[in-house]
Amino acid sequence: MIAWPLLVKTPPPMATAAPSPAPPDTSSAPQTSWAGQAPSFSPLYQQIKGLILQSLQQGEWKPGEVIPSEFDLAARFKVSQGTVRKAVDELAAENLLVRRQGRGTFVATHAEQQVQYRFLRLQPDSGTVDSEGPAQRDFVDCRRQRATAEIARALGLRAGDTVLQARRLLRFAGVPTILEDIWLPGGPFKGLTAERLSQYHGPMYALFEAEFGVRMVRADEKLRAVLPDEAQATLLEVAAGAPLLSVERTAYTYNDVPMELRRGLYRTDTHHYRNQLN
Amino acid sequence: MIAWPLLVKTPPPMATAAPSPAPPDTSSAPQTSWAGQAPSFSPLYQQIKGLILQSLQQGEWKPGEVIPSEFDLAARFKVSQGTVRKAVDELAAENLLVRRQGRGTFVATHAEQQVQYRFLRLQPDSGTVDSEGPAQRDFVDCRRQRATAEIARALGLRAGDTVLQARRLLRFAGVPTILEDIWLPGGPFKGLTAERLSQYHGPMYALFEAEFGVRMVRADEKLRAVLPDEAQATLLEVAAGAPLLSVERTAYTYNDVPMELRRGLYRTDTHHYRNQLN
DNA sequence: CAGTGGTCTAGACCACACT
DNA sequence: GTGTGGTCTAGACCACTGC
Numbered sequence: 046m047i048a049w050p051l052l053v054k055t056p057p058p059m060a061t062a063a064p065s066p067a068p069p070d071t072s073s074a075p076q077t078s079w080a081g082q083a084p085s086f087s088p089l090y091q092q093i094k095g096l097i098l099q100s101l102q103q104g105e106w107k108p109g110e111v112i113p114s115e116f117d118l119a120a121r122f123k124v125s126q127g128t129v130r131k132a133v134d135e136l137a138a139e140n141l142l143v144r145r146q147g148r149g150t151f152v153a154t155h156a157e158q159q160v161q162y163r164f165l166r167l168q169p170d171s172g173t174v175d176s177e178g179p180a181q182r183d184f185v186d187c188r189r190q191r192a193t194a195e196i197a198r199a200l201g202l203r204a205g206d207t208v209l210q211a212r213r214l215l216r217f218a219g220v221p222t223i224l225e226d227i228w229l230p231g232g233p234f235k236g237l238t239a240e241r242l243s244q245y246h247g248p249m250y251a252l253f254e255a256e257f258g259v260r261m262v263r264a265d266e267k268l269r270a271v272l273p274d275e276a277q278a279t280l281l282e283v284a285a286g287a288p289l290l291s292v293e294r295t296a297y298t299y300n301d302v303p304m305e306l307r308r309g310l311y312r313t314d315t316h317h318y319r320n321q322l323n
Numbered sequence: 324m325i326a327w328p329l330l331v332k333t334p335p336p337m338a339t340a341a342p343s344p345a346p347p348d349t350s351s352a353p354q355t356s357w358a359g360q361a362p363s364f365s366p367l368y369q370q371i372k373g374l375i376l377q378s379l380q381q382g383e384w385k386p387g388e389v390i391p392s393e394f395d396l397a398a399r400f401k402v403s404q405g406t407v408r409k410a411v412d413e414l415a416a417e418n419l420l421v422r423r424q425g426r427g428t429f430v431a432t433h434a435e436q437q438v439q440y441r442f443l444r445l446q447p448d449s450g451t452v453d454s455e456g457p458a459q460r461d462f463v464d465c466r467r468q469r470a471t472a473e474i475a476r477a478l479g480l481r482a483g484d485t486v487l488q489a490r491r492l493l494r495f496a497g498v499p500t501i502l503e504d505i506w507l508p509g510g511p512f513k514g515l516t517a518e519r520l521s522q523y524h525g526p527m528y529a530l531f532e533a534e535f536g537v538r539m540v541r542a543d544e545k546l547r548a549v550l551p552d553e554a555q556a557t558l559l560e561v562a563a564g565a566p567l568l569s570v571e572r573t574a575y576t577y578n579d580v581p582m583e584l585r586r587g588l589y590r591t592d593t594h595h596y597r598n599q600l601n
Numbered sequence: 602c603a604g605t606g607g608t609c610t611a612g613a614c615c616a617c618a619c620t
Numbered sequence: 621g622t623g624t625g626g627t628c629t630a631g632a633c634c635a636c637t638g639c
Binding site for chain 3: 392393394408411422423424425426427428
Binding site for chain 2: 138139140163164166262263264265266267268269270271272286288289290291294311313317318319320321322323
């Protein structure tokens with residue numbers, strides 16, 4: 046058994062004289078020995094959430110796998126099942142875990158998912174995403190280079206660090222619709238080649254998960270209307286003055302660590318970017 | 324006391340011989356008398372959620388007001404506090420209610436809110452929304468007219484029904500940045516005039532709440548990059564070929580009833596549309 | 602101080618899935 | 621059947637708010 050990093054109930058426990066059978070061993074209740082841990086005064090279920098998150102980061106459970114049952118986790122962390130449930134509920138709400146009744150709770154994955162592209166909001170004006178069939182992907186370019194100051198800042202690197210850059214074109218029903226420039230930090234993605242990218246079928250983020258253990262968890266996008274430069278216009282087969290939707294996305298792994306910068310140019314003559322507000 | 328529209332636990336209750344003090348009066352447990360209610364076989368807390376929603380629609384509690392405490396609601400619906408809690412949790416997650424510890428649970432409102440514009444995703448490229456100060460609003464136009472087929476479809480009306488149309492320009496720090504055309508159904512918004520609109524200070528949706536009892540709960544947006552026509556370019560003070568972000572928003576009240584169609588043109592040279600994905 | 606929402610527990614029963 | 625998550629209850633205690 047491993048010693049868990051001190052779970053504390055919101056007030057430092059002091060032999061609280063529980064009325065009913067108090068199962069947590071009362072001996073493991075330290076008073077004020079704060080071993081560095083900065084934000085330690087949070088609800089129990091938040092602490093459990095943090096521990097589960099940690100296990101996810103460290104790869105104890107891999108994408109697509111089941112995690113232990115709520116009952117087992119409760120025993121492991123020495124809390125009630127209800128507390129684990131609340132922690133898991135939040136992680137499920139954040140799309141890090143997926144509950145499946147009768148089967149268990151699974152680590153979310155970009156592969157084998159309901160929707161092919163979890164972060165792609167572009168939709169055809171008529172018909173559904175499915176009706177237009179899978180996109181055709183063409184990698185125009187892929188190379189290793191030194192990060193500019195701007196790219197470095199976005200990826201949390203130093204200017205001059207190695208980054209991978211790729212450019213690809215997505216076609217729907219043969220029509221070039223999305224042109225993307227992608228930047229990845231060289232370290233975590235060492236060994237990624239153009240061939241690897243073009244050979245892989247399925248979402249790019251699934252490849253990152255499977256081959257490099259990098260799981261994208263969250264993303265921020267900034268949208269603008271822009272005009273293409275000459276190369277972009279040619280690739281997308283539009284006129285020079287045609288307005289395009291620019292989508293700059295930063296994707297993050299656990300702990301808000303940025304792992305990808307992506308600049309997309311979307312044609313919005315046959316598609317639109319859909320957003321739901323509430 | 325009012326007879327509540329039959330709450331049923333997932334299996335039709337049949338004198339379940341509860342082990343401990345079973346508080347719900349066993350007499351009020353109908354077997355199979357389904358009085359029309361179509362989707363009645365849902366978890367209790369969902370039914371409670373539905374009932375609370377109904378009270379919100381019917382204006383039993385108005386925006387900004389407190390609703391009864393969880394304990395009171397539990398008594399009223401004859402369920403446990405925990406069940407009410409779960410119902411309220413979901414409504415709070417959907418931004419229909421706002422919990423405030425120690426004070427109570429409140430009906431959400433577009434006025435007196437943390438953020439001025441709940442549905443506006445445009446942000447300045449540098450600085451924060453607050454640092455640029457409040458927008459200057461100019462109503463360019465406001466008139467009553469007959470709905471075109473397209474507008475009617477979006478608002479759930481018949482072509483030819485009366486709609487209100489308004490056009491306004493928002494300036495940030497003096498720079499015209501957003502040009503919006505707004506269509507509202509004539510019925511619910513009878514009596515809305517250009518003067519009423521320009522005199523009101525604060526979010527437009529707050530006015531709708533306060534003056535017309537119409538509360539916007541959710542919205543869908545479709546984004547595109549477009550070029551302005553002549554009038555639009557003039558108002559926004561941009562060149563004819565300048566790309567602009569087109570944002571078509573449909574806003575809904577309770578029960579997914581569309582209540583507003585809005586077409587915005589955003590300048591994205593100094594601002595960007597921000598979206599968070601997870 | 603009383604009242605509210607927030608956390609935590611414990612236990613019962615149900616729906617679902619796999620075997 | 622066994623085990624999983626899903627629902628529901630009941631009760632204890634806490635933290636925050638306002639009287």
